[in-house]
Structures are given as C-alpha cells and as structure tokens.
Amino acid sequence: MSTGLKGRCLCGGVRYACSGPLSQVARCYCVQCRKASGGECATNAMVARGTFRILSGGDLLREFESSPGQMRVFCGQCGSPVYKRYANDPEAIRIRTGLLDDPIDEMPQLQVFVSRLPFTIVDASDPELRARRRPSGQTLVAFVLAPFVTADQPKSRRALEPSGRNRASR
Structure with a gap:
C-alpha cells in the first residue's frame, strides 16, 4: 500500500x-x-x-x-x-x-x-490498453481517437490528419 x-x-x-x-x-x-x-x-x-x-x-x-x-x-x-x-x-x-x-x-x-453510469467503461486491467503509448510525433487527438475512427467515418478521420492543430471541430 x-x-x-x-x-x-x-x-x-x-x-x-x-x-x-x-x-x-x-x-x-x-x-x-x-x-x-x-x-x-x-x-x-x-x-x-x-x-x-x-x-x-x-x-x-x-x-x-x-x-x-x-x-x-x-x-x-x-x-x-x-x-x-x-x-x-x-x-x-x-x-x-x-x-x-x-x-x-x-x-x-x-x-x-x-x-x-450511462455508458460503458473501458477495462483498464487489459494489458493491451495499459501498454498503449503515444508514438512520437502523433498528436494527442489522433492518439486518443485512433481506436474509434474507422474508414466509414471520413469526417472523424479528419481529426487524425497531421496539421499542427486540432481539426476535430471541423
């Protein structure tokens, strides 16, 4: 303890x-x-x-x-x-x-x-999630959103584009 x-x-x-x-x-x-x-x-x-x-x-x-x-x-x-x-x-x-x-x-x-709780909790004891680290050069927004963005969500994918600023609001 x-x-x-x-x-x-x-x-x-x-x-x-x-x-x-x-x-x-x-x-x-x-x-x-x-x-x-x-x-x-x-x-x-x-x-x-x-x-x-x-x-x-x-x-x-x-x-x-x-x-x-x-x-x-x-x-x-x-x-x-x-x-x-x-x-x-x-x-x-x-x-x-x-x-x-x-x-x-x-x-x-x-x-x-x-x-x-009105939504689902991510199981933080999952070793794969606990070991996840942000790659050098990747924006925080891209790192956080990457697991949730798929090819059928083109508007969301724009948030992952490297542009030097957060594009998630577009």
Whole structure:
C-alpha cells in the first residue's frame, strides 16, 4: 500500500500529505460523485484521519454537505474536490486520488453505483490498453481517437490528419 503521499488541488493553493496507507480504493459512479468530479466517476481512497494533514491552504477549504452526514471538502479557489468525510466514520476520510502528486500502484478494489453510469467503461486491467503509448510525433487527438475512427467515418478521420492543430471541430 502507498504511504508518504502528497497531493494538491488544481491551483496549488491547497497542499496535503498523508503518512498512512491507503485502503478501500474505490471508483464511485453515483450522481453526486459524477457531478462533484465533473467526470464519469470519482476515485477515492480511504486514509486514517490522523495520518492526513493540510500543509498549506487550509483557509481555502470549503465544505458542502451533499447528503446528510456526508461532507465534501474542496478548494474554494479552484473548486477541486480534496476529500470527503462522513459523520458516522470520524476516524477516516476519503481522498480524491486524482489530486495526488504521484500515481498510486493500487488499482480500485471496488466500483459502486456502476448501474448509474450511462455508458460503458473501458477495462483498464487489459494489458493491451495499459501498454498503449503515444508514438512520437502523433498528436494527442489522433492518439486518443485512433481506436474509434474507422474508414466509414471520413469526417472523424479528419481529426487524425497531421496539421499542427486540432481539426476535430471541423
């Protein structure tokens, strides 16, 4: 398990450290987590409250009670969700793994509210997908779209043309 972790919000105003191990790495697809993260899910890891400390920007933190007893703590400057805590579990908090400075080795052990997700998830444990790297000189747009573009989609194929700029919007 990862220990000695540091993280920060998008603007860098809030910085934190966690000396204890992560546990219960989970991806949550509930509506609240999707809205709070702005993505298809939120990936959280539980840490003991005593192992977590705010290094800077504590005055920037804001709280929102998204449901009874569940507090979401975020940076009031950039809006990054930093962690959440539950009134019925005062000894633990759940940090957002996307704010960690370095990637963690732990794969999510749990996925919850998957039925709430309106589209299919790519299986990141597939070795072929995990090994995929962007070739030198290929645009990011071309790399991301290549698996989804076929010969019968000529308009989409234009996004893959090397032109020095993103042509996906044409």
